[in-house]
Amino acid sequence: MKKREMKLSMVIKVVMLVIALLIPLLHLKNYIMRILITAGIYMVLGMSLNLVMGIGGMVSLGQAVFYGIGAYTAALITLKFGWSLWAVVLATIVISALSGFLLSIPMGRGTGRYVAIITLGYCEIVNLILINWESLTRGPAGLMNIPRPTFFGYPLRSSSSYYYFVLACVLIVYTAIGWMLNSKLGRNLKAMKEDSVAAEAMGINIFRQKMIVFTISGAVGGIAGLLYAFNIGYIDPTNFTNVESLAVVSIVTVGGLGNMFGTIIAAFGLTVIPELLRGFSEYRQVIYGTVLLVIVLLDHSIPGTRLKRYLGEQMDRVKGRFRRKSAPMERNGKYDSIIGS
Amino acid sequence: MTALLEVSNLQIAFGGLVAVQDLSFSLRKGEVTSLIGPNGAGKTTVINLLTGFYLPDQGKVTLNGQDITGFPADRYAKIGLARTFQNVRLFSEMTVLDNILVGMQHLIPYGVLQSFFPNPAKRRGEKDALRQAKRILDRVGLIDLCAEKAGNLPYGLQRKLEIGRALASNPSILLLDEPAAGMDPQETHELGEFVRSLLKDVDAILMIEHDMKIVMRISDQIVVINYGKLISMGPPAQVQNDPVVLEAYLGKGATKC
């Protein structure tokens, strides 16, 4: 049944990818393309947060900080130095990875609420810097006329070309994270999240792992920021507040902690649903909130467990077979301290 | 018989409670040493002190003559000390194989950045690790269950897996905290033989165990503590007949059973 689940999700993914690749050929309205691009940006941002929350097991309430730093880095370098796309991408990754690394330092061995509050504060501080360092960021006025980049001599000016650029970023980030999760680093992170005491006994340095997680998360969040800056061509500090952070938290929660594919679906859903609800503008927030609540209450992830399990069960039923449910052993001491007994 | 690990005057107090007091003993190459004592005697605390989970108030630990006292916990695996826990602490959501691979993580040479894309260093590292992991799974008899979730194993096999995970770090010293706890007599017997056979894989073993039968059978040396203090030490035959030990276990006035 594990195999079947894997096959099923593989098929779903391939179908989705084909649809995603074909969409621009439909010559949809610019307005729709813009929503899809926004969804793609949130997919990247969502995955960056899911690295911290789902893989690293820490709550970050300030993910917009990397989004903002990435956007400002990309915009400033483009406007001031006119570097090529690749140089801008590289610089953005380095700077936002560095900001993630810096954020991880004060965390030390802190967990839970402590980490949550630091991330929240970090975002607020950076936002204040963006507002007040006017000579660099032009403050509340923001940065305007950021030109769309050129990709191998081809300017990404049309919404279709930019759509493909965003799609490529989503795919690269998703694939790279998948590779990472199946490597030494991925196993160590899972181990740390499950039992940090046992992980330490295996020679895993918890502090170092957290630094790595935040550094990577910063880099990925920065890419989302870059995509945002080039998309709109205009950024100001209000784009990167903790309101944005909370939107990303809801994406990750709805999509399922640790489930990158779930994040992609949730980012799509939570970007598109509010747009669909535009007609009912008065009730929009209420409906949106209700949908969000129901999803979270019903399940922790849309495509990850519930749906796949459901489909798997249906397939089994059709074949007239019952799956044996192996009951996990009740294990004593999981929550005990290491002193034992 | 050279001393591999030397513990001298180790001491720690929790508040007013002195859990380990002025404790000295050594582990020698090729030997199984058992650490025994009544409940709450401080046995687990000793392992926690030896592996950096607690920082001793006093005392010194040396490995091959080098001071290794009070290192951060994650360093001990790298210098060759591997432990198990009294209450099994597996990564229960991960597979049996992945648990072993985590155990050997510091031996897998490729770096953080190389984790993110396919490359020769990663491929080679993973391939070697997998081969080594299979060898260890074979050793602990779990090769057929390698794809199973660790949390789904029956209790006895979870303990075996935990030993395998410790072995995976290629330790010179293995520290086992009650490896036979919760097993029936037959399983306990087999486990005793298994622990003894581990001397083929590691240089020395320190085992905490309540089951006197296997302690007497497989140990070269027994260290007995009570209220954190050493009360007897020596080969099984000697410790078995030590009146102080009988008194600690059975109360005053007890005679040899």
Ligand SMILES: Nc1ncnc2c1ncn2[C@@H]1O[C@H](COP(=O)(O)OP(=O)(O)OP(=O)(O)O)[C@@H](O)[C@H]1O
């Ligand atoms: N972190 C701690 N804080 C406070 N007291 C502790 C701590 N760790 C151990 N102790 C105390 O130290 C004493 C020794 O505990 P320890 O777990 O080492 O005993 P043990 O010999 O392993 O016992 P058992 O056979 O029951 O496992 C106990 O009284 C225990 O309560």
Ligand SMILES: [Mg+2]
């Ligand atoms: Mg104990």
